[in-house]
Amino acid sequence: MKTYDAIVIGAGPGGYPCAIRLAQLKQKVLCIEKENVGGVCLNWGCIPSKALISAAHLYEKSQAGAAMGIKVSGVELDANKMQDWKEGIVKKLTGGVGSLLKGNGADVVNGTATVVGPKRVDVTRADGSVEQFEATKAIVIATGSTTIEIPTFKFDGDTIIGAKEAVSLRRVPKRLMVIGGGVIGLELGMVYQAFGAELIVVEALPELLTGVDPDCTKIVERKILKRGGTIHKNAKALGYEKQKDGSVGVKIQADGKEQTIVVDTVLVAVGMRPSSKGLGLEKVGVTVDQRGFVPTDKFCRTNVPSIYAIGDVSGPPLLAHKATKEGEIAAEVIAGHKAEKDWVAIPGAIFTDPEIATVGLTEAEAKAKGLEVSIGKFPFSVLGKAMAMNETEGFVKIVADKKTKQVLGVHIVGPEASTMISEASLSLEMAAFLEDLSLTIHPHPTLGESLMEAAAHAMGAAIHIANR
Numbered sequence: 001m002k003t004y005d006a007i008v009i010g011a012g013p014g015g016y017p018c019a020i021r022l023a024q025l026k027q028k029v030l031c032i033e034k035e036n037v038g039g040v041c042l043n044w045g046c047i048p049s050k051a052l053i054s055a056a057h058l059y060e061k062s063q064a065g066a067a068m069g070i071k072v073s074g075v076e077l078d079a080n081k082m083q084d085w086k087e088g089i090v091k092k093l094t095g096g097v098g099s100l101l102k103g104n105g106a107d108v109v110n111g112t113a114t115v116v117g118p119k120r121v122d123v124t125r126a127d128g129s130v131e132q133f134e135a136t137k138a139i140v141i142a143t144g145s146t147t148i149e150i151p152t153f154k155f156d157g158d159t160i161i162g163a164k165e166a167v168s169l170r171r172v173p174k175r176l177m178v179i180g181g182g183v184i185g186l187e188l189g190m191v192y193q194a195f196g197a198e199l200i201v202v203e204a205l206p207e208l209l210t211g212v213d214p215d216c217t218k219i220v221e222r223k224i225l226k227r228g229g230t231i232h233k234n235a236k237a238l239g240y241e242k243q244k245d246g247s248v249g250v251k252i253q254a255d256g257k258e259q260t261i262v263v264d265t266v267l268v269a270v271g272m273r274p275s276s277k278g279l280g281l282e283k284v285g286v287t288v289d290q291r292g293f294v295p296t297d298k299f300c301r302t303n304v305p306s307i308y309a310i311g312d313v314s315g316p317p318l319l320a321h322k323a324t325k326e327g328e329i330a331a332e333v334i335a336g337h338k339a340e341k342d343w344v345a346i347p348g349a350i351f352t353d354p355e356i357a358t359v360g361l362t363e364a365e366a367k368a369k370g371l372e373v374s375i376g377k378f379p380f381s382v383l384g385k386a387m388a389m390n391e392t393e394g395f396v397k398i399v400a401d402k403k404t405k406q407v408l409g410v411h412i413v414g415p416e417a418s419t420m421i422s423e424a425s426l427s428l429e430m431a432a433f434l435e436d437l438s439l440t441i442h443p444h445p446t447l448g449e450s451l452m453e454a455a456a457h458a459m460g461a462a463i464h465i466a467n468r
């Protein structure tokens with residue numbers, strides 16, 4: 001039996017940084033992965049979806065240049081070439097992760113891991129052989145999550161698909177139904193909508209992107225409708241029937257009425273489920289909650305002292321940067337350093353068109369906490385840089401404590417929202433006040449000026465818009 005200081009199960013954005021940091025801290029570490037290193041994020045999540053999104057933007061922008069005096073004709077998408085390009089990126093990045101693990105001195109084994117003791121792991125290889133490993137200090141569960149399948153919409157890999165297939169389509173469906181108006185459904189739905197698909201969104205809840213500031217969601221919704229899409233809220237997809245021509249008639253129930261909508265492809269994006277089953281966790285006494293998440297303390301430890309859990313499997317938000325941060329923290333704790341989950345807020349970026357990015361409390365959340373708030377809002381429609389980019393939809397909204405003026409939350413919808421949110425995250429981590437943001441000189445002309453102006457607006461001191 002081979003012995004390591006620590007064994008990490010899973011090589012996604014939680015597991016691989018955890019293994020790298022452990023190796024950097026001079027720990028003998030093994031990382032076990034049953035599929036490809038990089039996990040969901042690199043292989044069929046974050047990176048592939050963002051590659052398609054940027055292709056969709058280019059496609060759309062290339063046709064929208066007329067107002068700027070640029071006439072383009074005959075813009076065509078070669079979906080095969082786009083997929084080849086995307087796969088090239090995935091290969092480069094996953095290859096990079098493999099090299100980083102090796103370069104830092106972490107061992108990698110390909111196989112399926114099962115926890116067989118508080119410090120023991122069995123790995124089943126592709127050929128069926130089983131190898132045994134022992135950890136002197138810790139085992140880290142970083143097994144991530146998998147797509148939820150609805151029994152009435154079983155994936156067939158072609159017509160009824162999940163996100164994994166949706167990022168690899170080598171065709172643009174003529175009519176695409178997305179079941180689930182969450183982040184993944186809207187991001188991918190809008191990609192194919194930009195390429196010409198008729199998009200139909202079916203969401204069971206009263207709003208799309210539940211939990212996001214509704215003012216932000218409204219802007220994205222408007223774009224979906226403007227491009228000819230349809231949104232059914234409070235609607236349930238009941239089932240489907242295959243038609244002779246290969247299309248599917250999907251029965252939905254909305255506002256108490258049933259109707260059938262004929263589409264070519266159905267993307268089921270109702271959420272992700274933690275991968276905690278079949279790992280042997282229950283047998284070694286690790287608590288798994290009702291939803292399948294593995295609860296941890298602020299040191300990423302489960303109830304079994306030698307077993308840690310990080311990333312999607314340890315609970316929401318199911319985001320890559322949350323997984324990575326936890327991976328680093330777990331590694332440092334295992335190596336005997338002082339570290340814990342002590343962040344103020346985790347930012348979220350939604351790569352719809354336009355993008356939404358948020359950090360901290362929404363206006364509604366702050367009010368629900370009994371806080372009196374000041375709101376500052378600055379629209380991109382009056383910002384020089386946004387006009388120069390010909391991307392003027394959206395705004396920056398800042399929520400601050402009315403009495404102390406401390407920034408509680410920032411919500412951005414518009415161009416480069418995902419990039420701009422990092423400054424807002426720093427503001428929250430540094431416990432910034434509105435003055436800190438508004439007194440910081442932001443270069444002109446840039447999209448970032450909107451943060452400075454929104455902060456000033458919350459204090460009644462914006463220069464480029466009227467202060468209410």
Ligand SMILES: Cc1cc2nc3c(=O)[nH]c(=O)nc-3n(C[C@H](O)[C@H](O)[C@H](O)COP(=O)(O)OP(=O)(O)OC[C@H]3O[C@@H](n4cnc5c(N)ncnc54)[C@H](O)[C@@H]3O)c2cc1C
Nearest residue numbers: 010012013014034039040045046113144311312318319320
């Ligand atoms: C379409 C899509 C788009 C997304 N876009 C974004 C985005 O833009 N930004 C963002 O922050 N997040 C995004 N996410 C979420 C992000 O992918 C996850 O939060 C992130 O991958 C979680 O990392 P993880 O390390 O916890 O798990 P995972 O990435 O799921 O990795 C877990 C790894 O463990 C392996 N594994 C599981 N069980 C075993 C076992 N028994 N033995 C060995 N190996 C095992 C799996 O094969 C997998 O490689 C997206 C997700 C999807 C599906």
